């Protein structure tokens with residue numbers, strides 16, 4: 001190609017002169033680049049343009065500051081924490097941080113992206129777990145920042161080198177990241193990993209419900225199907241409760257900082273059959289916490305109470321049902337809370353907890369009748385219970401929830417209602433329209449039905465418990481038949497008078 005003929009033409013000279021001036025005036029590298037491109041387009045043919053592009057890229061490479069090599073940091077998480085702090089020669093079991101990190105990585109590793117990976121089964125459900133082969137690396141992105149994990153190894157005898165996975169055993173996990181992201185790594189990324197693995201473990205855990213017999217708890221499998229999706233309640237209240245539980249779980253540091261025991265108390269109140277027990281079961285299922293259902297009628301002394309309470313582990317829900325009926329109210333005005341005695345629903349003789357209400361039907365027979373010691377004045381006291389819960393019990397463990405239920409909040413000893421005693425009071429009321437929709441969905445997978453508008457109107461005028469609604473909906477497998485029966489039931493109630501059950 002003869003460049004000289006092109007470059008000798010008058011139009012070329014003119015354009016070149018214009019560009020010379022522009023180049024002289026261009027102050028920045030960007031301006032040079034733009035000019036170079038325009039010149040190339042206008043003045044040169046394809047071959048020349050390619051040559052110009054090459055020259056521009058060389059110039060750019062020389063003139064632009066080279067990107068600095070990023071400084072990285074690496075944190076090693078040894079598999080075994082030796083007594084002297086070194087990672088070799090382990091004396092204990094696998095470090096929990098190491099196993100948490102591996103469990104977390106198992107959820108991040110995509111088998112498709114790996115040339116090789118380990119496959120194992122784990123947990124009660126023997127699910128398949130994918131993990132890295134010793135020596136391999138994988139990258140995780142958290143808040144837009146890359147974190148590279150490498151499973152480092154120690155060679156067993158006969159190992160042929162770093163790449164020889166067959167003769168190497170996992171030794172530690174190396175976490176590499178941009179040195180500037182140290183705060184993020186330790187302040188948010190590692191805590192995030194711990195929280196994620198804890199949540200996954202909770203989901204795996206089979207739940208139990210424990211009942212007290214004598215000094216001890218006896219556990220049974222807990223398969224209550226109730227969840228926050230199946231409990232019929234006002235959606236806003238449901239959200240409030242779920243958010244509160246989430247906040248509680250996430251606030252370990254907060255509780256530590258303010259010097260308060262990491263526990264939360266809920267008082268569930270409302271008429272019989274409105275779902276208080278169902279809500280407790282939903283909480284247990286949501287948190288994956290075991291339930292400890294404390295029957296105070298079986299607790300004959302403060303000593304037994306203390307032993308039982310101290311035996312409740314972390315991550316558990318302690319439930320005391322019908323708390324209004326467990327203690328006599330006689331001492332409220334007189335001797336104060338110090339001397340209230342354990343009572344049961346039939347025990348105080350004032351009719352407060354008589355068997356006239358629906359509550360009686362749901363009560364287990366062993367809760368009826370005073371324990372003999374209580375009658376003799378040796379029973380436990382409400383103040384004993386509360387001070388123990390607030391004192392030793394709450395500081396001897398963490399992440400514990402206590403739930404009291406009652407059908408009659410107004411009959412509770414004020415000492416129980418004192419601000420700060422129970423963190424949240426949750427009223428479980430009669431079946432509202434939203435609650436009914438939950439039940440219709442549970443029983444018939446229905447989102448809508450021609451009878452719904454009529455039911456909505458009737459529910460606004462009639463007080464009916466979710467337990468009654470559930471029972472009505474169970475009467476037929478045919479949604480239309482069950483709903484028609486329910487409409488007639490509500491109409492009867494309305495006719496009968498004030499619409500109250």
Ligand SMILES: Nc1ncnc2c1ncn2[C@@H]1O[C@H](COP(=O)(O)OP(=O)(O)OP(=O)(O)O)[C@@H](O)[C@H]1O
Nearest residue numbers: 231232272273274275276277278359362466467470
């Ligand atoms: N809000 C609800 N959501 C879903 N089902 C409910 C609800 N309330 C009651 N039920 C149904 O009624 C049955 C009894 O309800 P539950 O024992 O939860 O009520 P409760 O308020 O604890 O009653 P009690 O005060 O008598 O102990 C439950 O097994 C469930 O089938």
